[in-house]
Amino acid sequence: xxxxxxxxxxxxxxxxxxxxxxxxxxxxxxxxxxxxxxxxxxxxxxxxxxxxxxxxxxxxxxxxxxxxxxxxxxxxxxxxxxxxxxxxxxxxxxxxxxxxxxxxxxx
Amino acid sequence: xxxxxxxxxxxxxxxxxxxxxxxxxxxxxxxxxxxxxxxxxxxxxxxxxxxxxxxxxxxxxxxxxxxxxxxxxxxxxxxxxxxxxxxxxxxxxxxxxxxxxxxxxxxxxxxxx
Numbered sequence: 110x111x112x113x114x115x116x117x118x119x120x121x122x123x124x125x126x127x128x129x130x131x132x133x134x135x136x137x138x139x140x141x142x143x144x145x146x147x148x149x150x151x152x153x154x155x156x157x158x159x160x161x162x163x164x165x166x167x168x169x170x171x172x173x174x175x176x177x178x179x180x181x182x183x184x185x186x187x188x189x190x191x192x193x194x195x196x197x198x199x200x201x202x203x204x205x206x207x208x209x210x211x212x213x214x215x216x
Numbered sequence: 217x218x219x220x221x222x223x224x225x226x227x228x229x230x231x232x233x234x235x236x237x238x239x240x241x242x243x244x245x246x247x248x249x250x251x252x253x254x255x256x257x258x259x260x261x262x263x264x265x266x267x268x269x270x271x272x273x274x275x276x277x278x279x280x281x282x283x284x285x286x287x288x289x290x291x292x293x294x295x296x297x298x299x300x301x302x303x304x305x306x307x308x309x310x311x312x313x314x315x316x317x318x319x320x321x322x323x324x325x326x327x328x329x
Contacts, residue, residue, distance in 0.1 A: 151320025210259040
């Protein structure tokens with residue numbers, strides 16, 4: 110069974126601070142997606158990273174896919190109140206239609 | 217216009233009852249999914265259909281039966297509801313049967329009394 114562990118599980122910071130969320134697995138994924146979920150709503154896709162070592166930026170959010178495609182990180186610069194939510198990473202398997210979701214980080 | 221819509225949003229019922237949740241997407245996608253999110257917010261896939269054909273069936277009790285009358289609809293019927301079935305159930309859709317960006321509904325919160 111593939112597992113994606115996210116850390117930290119909870120994160121409480123002041124407005125304007127920087128933070129990093131980690132998503133780690135012992136399994137290799139063909140691609141990795143990051144979602145954000147707000148209370149009472151479904152997850153919304155933020156980004157997909159495909160190539161090992163790939164870095165993508167979305168305004169103040171920076172996403173990185175590990176070289177070995179087993180891990181990923183999400184860095185938020187100068188956090189704003191609107192950044193609050195549950196951040197979920199999700200790994201896609203080779204030759205499979207299934208997404209494996211991480212354990213989640215609540216910001 | 218809502219892209220992926222689920223009904224009902226809330227479902228409160230007693231143990232042993234049978235209930236259904238409906239899902240419709242207007243994105244023109246050919247793949248739909250059902251996920252279960254537990255109280256710890258862990259999101260786990262249950263089923264996936266591509267063009268009305270079942271392609272993913274995780275280890276889910278056979279009290280859960282999905283039905284896809286067409287590629288825009290995927291319903292979930294649950295028989296003999298148990299306390300452990302309490303969770304939020306999400307429907308999602310994507311284009312293609314490779315892991316593509318998935319569009320989620322707002323969830324159905326099922327509470328078993």
